[in-house]
Amino acid sequence: MHSPELLKGTLQTIVLKVLKDHGKMYGYEITxxxxxxxxGNLLLTEGALYPTLHKLEADGLLKTETVMLGRRVRKYYTLTTEGKSLVKERVNEFIRFIQTMENVLQVDFK
Amino acid sequence: MHSPELLKGTLQTIVLKVLKDHGKMYGYEITxxxxxxxxGNLLLTEGALYPTLHKLEADGLLKTETVMLGRRVRKYYTLTTEGKSLVKERVNEFIRFIQTMENVLQVDFK
DNA sequence: TCTAATACCTAACTTTCTTAGGTAATAAGA
DNA sequence: TCTTATTACCTAAGAAAGTTAGGTATTAGA
Structure with a gap:
């Protein structure tokens, strides 16, 4: 398991990219x-995930669709057009950050 | 320039590793x-750096030496024995995190 | 029947930044 | 000489983004 500190700032990127790769998903499914x-190294806590999903939706990057399964509620999230274009930016930004860290820490990731 | 969000959780690691690689350094020199x-992609703010240095010192990972240059004060930081062993752990933890992110984001850092 | 898993959520708290100050010596340029 | 940029230390208020710890409720399995 990783130090949760490192996750900070990357949760939105993870959620966006996973949604891009897997299409329609609901919260629990994302975890x-x-x-x-x-x-098993990255365990998203619900206390972090749900507020993040709500924020991404409020920002117009995700849209939702609520489905009833019998009596059970399931809320599906998909990327909006705006969300789709942001995914690439965020992933690229992360990659550049990693490359910078490689230089600063003088290590070789690969 | 990188989104400062990504820096969160990595500042201690950066400070520790830079001190390991360069030996005795003072705050401004680290920035x-x-x-x-x-x-030029990572600009450490003093508001983040100094509290971090103080915390690392309080945790026994760094020790200080204050030097007067004429009327000017300069505070040098060096790793303690404890600090030295932690650097490796922190860097390894960061590398493992990157490898995990590579899998989660389905990208290739290299 | 009781527990684990599924599935959603919120609120208090903590950590760790940013922003925005403050102080002061020294160097460089108009 | 005066002013600004750089060097060099620092703190405090606020924001952001997590953790921890709850709550509710359905469904599946032992």
């Missing part, structure tokens, strides 16, 4: 997906 | 060193 992709 | 290493 499970990230858990799998990270081999 | 200039990081600026150079990052090609």
């Amino acid at each position: 499970q997906c990230v858990k799998e992709l990270s081999d | 200039q060193c990081v600026k150079e290493l990052s090609d």
Whole structure:
């Protein structure tokens, strides 16, 4: 497991990219997906995830669709057009940050 | 320039590693060193740096030596033994985080 | 029947930044 | 000489973005 400090600032990027790669997803599904992709190293807490999803929606980057499964509510999130273009920027920004850190820390990631 | 959000959680690691690589340094010198290493992409603010240095010192990871240059004060920081062993851990933790992010974001840093 | 998993959510608190100040010595240029 | 930029230290208020710890409720399985 990683220090949760490192996650700060990357949660939005993770959510946006996972939604881009997997299309329509609901909150709980995102936590499970990230858990799998990270081999159990990244466990998104709901206290962080849901406020993030709500913020991304409020910012017009995500849109929602609420579905009833019997009596159960499920809220699906998808990227808006604006959201789609932001994903690339965010991922590129992260990559540039990593490259900068490689220089500052004098290490080799790969 | 990078989004300052991404810096969160990495400032301690940067300070520790730069001190390990360059030995005795003072605060202002650290900001200039990081600026150079990052090609101007990482500009440490003093409001973030000084509290971080004080915290690392309080935690026993750094020790200080105050030098007078004429009337000017300069405060040098060096790693303690404890600090030296922590640097490796922090850098390794960061590398593992990057590798995890590579999987989650499905990108290739190289 | 009780627990674990699924599925949503909020609120108090903490950490860690940014922003915006303050002080003061020294160097450089108009 | 005066003014500004740079060097060099610092703190405090506020914001951002997490954690921790709750709450509600359905469904599946032992």
